[in-house]
Amino acid sequence: MRRTTQSDVARAAGVSRATVSYILNGQDHGRIPISEETRLRVEKAIEELQYEPDARAQALSSGETHTIGLIIADLRNPHFSEYAAGIEQEAHSAGYHVLLSSIELNVDYAVSILKGLARRRIDGLILATSFVGVSEEAQKTLAELRNRKFPIVEVPVADIEEVDCLISNYQDATKEVMLHLLSLQHRRIGLIYGCAAPELADDRLLPYQETLLDAGLFDPNLVAHCGPTTEDGYQAALQLLQLPSRPTALVAINDLLAIGVLRAAADLGLRVPADLSLVGYDDIPIAQYLAPRLTTVSKDAFHLGQEAARVLLARIQDPDRPRQSKVSHPRLIIRESTGPAPALPAPQEAKTPERR
DSSP states (O other), rough: OOOOHHHHHHHTTTHHHHHHHHHHHHTTTTTTOHHHHHHHHHHHHHHHHHHOOOOOHHHHHHHHEEEEEEEEEETTTTHHHHHHHHHHHHHHHHTEEEEEEEEEHHHHHHHHHHHHHHHHHHSEEESSGGGGGGOOHHHHHHHHHHHTTOEEEESSSSSOSSSSSEEEEEHHHHHHHHHHHHTOOOEEEEEEOOSSSSSGHHHHHHHHHHHHHHHHHOOGGGGGEEEHHHHHHHHHHHHHHTSSTSSEEEESSSSHHHHHHHHHHHHHHHHHHOEEEEEESOOOGGGSSSOOOOEEEEEEEEHHHHHHHHHHHHHHHHHHHHHEEEOOOOEOOOOOOOOOOOOOOOOOOOOOOOOO
């Protein structure tokens, strides 16, 4: 079946092809004098003929695609899904589509995705991941985009001078987490440090270490390095909770890890928070429905995504506007998974948990 063209619409409406083009491109609102009767006639012909504009041709003629690129760390983590949902909602309300890529915490794949998006015809790019900071190749590609004055927004943990930024890190909130646990008399506080690259979560590791060092309580044996999944959190928690002198509190650097900790504690016969206090990060939607409800730190990823989209769309509309640098302050949400430190019995031989 032959595709309907603008010429077909023009013939049906009794107007020139140029008039159809002006109406489709929104140039009939004050720019080109077109009567309301003519516009309605063209719109009726478009509907009757079921005409669909060729997006590629429109992009070539206008220089705009009304599409923005988005790179997130891991779509499987609800925290990043919330980012994407906020960006999608704001972009959609402005008439833009979102081209989403999830790098699945793989830096090499992330570089490939960034290069691929740089070659595509998109109007702007949001980077909701910190992989650029650990890859020279990614930094080089990003520098090329900046030189082209390509609209970019990053959501990093530290300020980046060349592009618009929404700075959001967990450093101050982590200090608040540690003070909260210390106020509950916890002295053995472990860290489930699960991330693809260690430097990606320094905003949690460093204040954790500093606070405990200042209190004379830091023990490197209570830091469990692992991957970022729930299973990784489960295995790391088993490791720490079966130490002869186990921690009475655990801080997991994301909520998925914390869910694994909850399962490990249950398999070892430990009650949360009576025997073990637990704090997560990200406040994913399920966090408040766990038993117990999870104490966690929230960035409000959905709102942050909305704001990132607003900043990018403003840059697309006004490429010469002053650089934007906004700071988001995560907050500690105290729920049911933290409580006073228990009195621990004398160290005993570790027992093997019953697995699920």
